[in-house]
Amino acid sequence: MDLKTFKKQESKRKISKGYMWALFCAVFWGIWYLPGTVVWVLNPFDGMYGSIAKTSGDGISLVITAVLITAFNALTVMFALMLWNGVLGKYRELGRTLREFHPCSKWFFLASIFGGPMAILGSFIAMGFIGGAFAAVAGLLYPVIGSILAYYWYGEKISRRAAMGIGIIIIGGITIFGGGLLTELSSGNVQWIGYLGGLMAAAGWGIEGAIAGKGLDISEPDVGLTLRFLGENIIWWIIIVPTLAIVGFPMYSFALQAFEPLTLLILVFAGITFGFCYVCWYKSFPLIGVGRGQGIGNLYGFCAIIFIFLFFGDIPDWTILIGGTFCIVGSFVMFTEDSSALETLRGE
């Protein structure tokens, strides 16, 4: 065999592995919306919602409950990632990377501010107020925010093709949000906080990606992602949950009640799916390129809708289906522009 055949063979291997990782990411990410939706009706979160709603009103109660759910999600993701790093033998690298605060790990902590209290909290709020399918599809808008940020921040050019993709995604976003809003406006009962949650998810993930990228390219993603979730755990368990407890919300009493088998099982399920969707996402990038990795990863929107249909029997509104299709088509238009990007993604 000559060199050319070997090169072809190697690139084939890379591409098939890369697509596999990206597809795993989409499946895990999509599945995450199942435990994310179910957890709302489980002890202690349903009781917590009811009891806080009596004194503080529905809106505040849902947000406070979402905080506790997100905090537990961060905790179980952290456990899943620690297990993963243990299997890979990366604890030492974890320590080495953590110590590089200035050049590297500070970006993960900064990213966790947007990833956690903005994106994931927003997703849980959207799941609680409006539903899993809406939450999943609303998150698909994140590439728009990400590329606009990269434009202003790194001076990254937005090509005509990318702009077209962004346009298609925005049409999708208007369909998703507008469709739901119009129906609710006519019934006179608009769940504003739920829609805000959807926007928080998209904006948060877009910003998180742009920030975390600054540290992830010079660290190992398995390690970087774990530090990103370490940051999120610090935010929830050391800052926000205690603060809410001091303000007078019964955070700890409900948090302790979460330690019952079914609730824990669902939370662990959420942690594993969410943790691994991130890991798979980053594993796909060097193999097939960030663009394709993100494009395929975005199929999570469809996966979520399919899983929600299979497990709950819910068929989402047609506006969510059509809007979601626009978003996924748009992300493919946007991400698959450079076919030679397999070797080098960034210009030299």
Added chain:
Amino acid sequence: MGKNRPIKFRILELLLDGKEYWNYEIVSKIQEEYGMKSNFHRDSINFDILELASGGMLKDVEQKVDEEGVYKKDFLLHRYTITDFGKVRASDACLRGL
């Protein structure tokens, strides 16, 4: 000194002299310095190089078939050099405080 830094920092630092290195040279050097002897670690370090290359910090300048099995028999070997972007990333991140 190198032992205390994340592996990708060290890889960039090794290549910062602007010379071209084969992936097996980099991998075996890291394996030795960090005491990571297993084949699993070997592949993991190689994946780090792949990630640095896909991030545009290293450039794959030459390939040859590993006929003697210096790294993995009948697989491709790659030769890398650092890019300008890699030099920038290496100097603003990795070299600070060395």
